[in-house]
Amino acid sequence: MSNSYPITVTINGKTIEKQVEPRMLLADFIRHEAGLTGTHVGCEHGVCGACTVLFDGKPVRSCIMLAVQANGHELTTVEGLAQSEDNMHPIQNAFWEAHGLQCGFCTPGILMTLVPFLEENKNPNEAEVREAISGNLCRCTGYQHIVDATLLAAKKLNEVAE
Amino acid sequence: MKPAPFEYHAPTSLDAALALKAEHGDDGKPLAGGQSLIPAMNFRVAQPSLLIDLNHIPELRHITKPNGSVHIGSMTLQSSAERDKLIAEHVPLLHEAIPNIAHPQIRNRGTIGGSLAHADPASELPVVALALGARFRAQSSAGERWIEAKDFFAGLFATALQTDELLTEIAFPTKTARTGYCFTEVARRHGDYAMAGLAAIVELDANDKIAAAKLVYLNVGDGPVDAASAAASLIGKAPEAAAFKEAGRIASQEDMHPFGNVHATPEYQRHLSAVLTERALATATQRAKVA
Numbered sequence: 001m002s003n004s005y006p007i008t009v010t011i012n013g014k015t016i017e018k019q020v021e022p023r024m025l026l027a028d029f030i031r032h033e034a035g036l037t038g039t040h041v042g043c044e045h046g047v048c049g050a051c052t053v054l055f056d057g058k059p060v061r062s063c064i065m066l067a068v069q070a071n072g073h074e075l076t077t078v079e080g081l082a083q084s085e086d087n088m089h090p091i092q093n094a095f096w097e098a099h100g101l102q103c104g105f106c107t108p109g110i111l112m113t114l115v116p117f118l119e120e121n122k123n124p125n126e127a128e129v130r131e132a133i134s135g136n137l138c139r140c141t142g143y144q145h146i147v148d149a150t151l152l153a154a155k156k157l158n159e160v161a162e
Numbered sequence: 163m164k165p166a167p168f169e170y171h172a173p174t175s176l177d178a179a180l181a182l183k184a185e186h187g188d189d190g191k192p193l194a195g196g197q198s199l200i201p202a203m204n205f206r207v208a209q210p211s212l213l214i215d216l217n218h219i220p221e222l223r224h225i226t227k228p229n230g231s232v233h234i235g236s237m238t239l240q241s242s243a244e245r246d247k248l249i250a251e252h253v254p255l256l257h258e259a260i261p262n263i264a265h266p267q268i269r270n271r272g273t274i275g276g277s278l279a280h281a282d283p284a285s286e287l288p289v290v291a292l293a294l295g296a297r298f299r300a301q302s303s304a305g306e307r308w309i310e311a312k313d314f315f316a317g318l319f320a321t322a323l324q325t326d327e328l329l330t331e332i333a334f335p336t337k338t339a340r341t342g343y344c345f346t347e348v349a350r351r352h353g354d355y356a357m358a359g360l361a362a363i364v365e366l367d368a369n370d371k372i373a374a375a376k377l378v379y380l381n382v383g384d385g386p387v388d389a390a391s392a393a394a395s396l397i398g399k400a401p402e403a404a405a406f407k408e409a410g411r412i413a414s415q416e417d418m419h420p421f422g423n424v425h426a427t428p429e430y431q432r433h434l435s436a437v438l439t440e441r442a443l444a445t446a447t448q449r450a451k452v453a
Contacts, residue, residue: 061271134353
C-alpha cells in the first residue's frame with residue numbers, strides 16, 4: 001500500500017510541499033522532510049512532550065499526529081523562536097540564565113509549551129507553571145530550574161511588552 | 163514505533179464519512195483527535211486498514227443549547243469545550259471535569275466525541291456523561307438514533323455504536339435547581355491517568371434533605387461505574403458527614419470491583435474512592451444549597 005499524498009505545510013513561515021505516506025507522523029515529517037531537528041522525539045506515544053510544536057498557534061504533540069493532518073496548516077517549531085542566533089526569544093534567554101536545562105532533550109518541547117502559556121498567563125505563579133509543564137517530562141533537572149526559568153521568562157516578557 | 167500502512171480518507175462532509183463507514187464497516191476506523199488511536203497505532207496495538215479522518219467535517223464541531231440540554235458536536239475539541247461559556251454556565255460538571263483530561267497539548271487535539279467513543283474506563287468524559295444521563299446521537303447512512311448513556315457504554319473500550327455508525331453529537335442535560343455537581347480525581351501527576359475519581363450529583367429537597375444522588379467512578383471497572391446502591395443510601399438523609407462516609411463505604415466496598423494497576427492496588431483504589439466520595443458529596447451539597 002504505497003499510497004502517498006501531496007501536502008503543503010507552513011513551518012516557521014516557510015511553506016513546504018511534499019508527498020507523504022499517510023502513516024508518516026508529523027514529528028518525523030518535521031525532522032526528516034523539513035530537516036528541522038530541533039523538535040525531539042522521545043516516547044512516540046504522547047507522554048513525554050518532547051515533540052511539542054505549535055499547530056495553528058496551539059501546542060500539540062507532533063508524534064501523535066499524522067503529517068497529512070497538517071496539510072494547509074501553520075506550524076511553529078523551536079527553530080521559529082529566535083529571531084537570530086544573537087537575538088534569542090526571551091524564554092530562551094531566561095532558560096539560559098536560570099539554568100532551565102541540562103541535557104536539553106526536553107527543552108524544545110517545554111519551550112513550545114510555555115510560549116503560548118505565557119502569552120495567556122502574564123504573571124503565573126509557581127503552581128500554575130508546574131501545571132503548565134505537567135505534560136513535559138524532564139529527567140535531568142528535577143523541574144525546579146525550569147520553573148525558575150519560566151517565572152524569569154514571564155518577567156522578561158512583561159519588560160519587553162512595556 | 164511507527165504506524166503500519168493504512169489507507170487514508172479525509173471526507174469533507176458527514177454524508178461522505180457515513181458512506182465510507184457503510185462501505186468499510188469495522189475496517190474503516192474513524193480518526194477523531196487521535197490522542198489515543200495514534201499512540202495505539204504507533205505501538206501497532208491498533209492496525210486499522212483504513213482511517214476516516216473526521217477533522218474536515220465542520221458540521222461535527224458545534225456547541226448549542228436547543229432546550230434543556232447542551233448539544234456538543236462529536237468533533238468539538240476538548241480545549242474549545244473547556245473555554246465554552248454555554249458549557250461553563252449550563253453544564254458545570256462537564257466544565258469542571260475537562261481540565262482533568264490529560265494535558266493542554268492533548269486537549270488541543272482531543273475531541274469530546276472521540277473520548278466518549280473510545281470508552282476508556284480511566285477517562286473522565288464517560289463518567290460525566292453517565293452521571294448526567296447524556297444522550298448520544300449515532301448516525302449512519304441508513305438513518306440515526308439517540309442512545310442513552312447507560313446503554314452507550316458496553317464494557318472495556320466498547321460502545322453500542324454499530325459498525326456503520328458514527329457518533330455525531332452528544333446532548334448533556336443542563337443543570338437543575340437545588341442540585342450540586344462535583345468532579346474530582348486523584349492522579350500521581352496532574353494530567354496523568356487518575357487512580358480513582360468520580361462525578362457526584364446531589365439534589366436537595368425543600369427541607370435540605372437529599373432528594374436524589376448520583377455517584378459515578380472512573381478507572382475502577384470496565385467502564386464508568388455507577389454506584390447505585392451508594393447513591394440510594396443517601397436518599398432522604400441529611401447531607402452530613404456520616405451519610406457521606408457511609409456512601410463512600412458502600413461505593414468502594416460493594417459497588418465497584420477495581421482491577422488495580424501498576425500505580426495503585428485495588429485496595430488503594432477503594433480507599434481513594436471512599437475518601438473522594440466524601441469530599442465530592444460535601445462539595446456538591448454546598449453547591450446545591452446555593453443553586
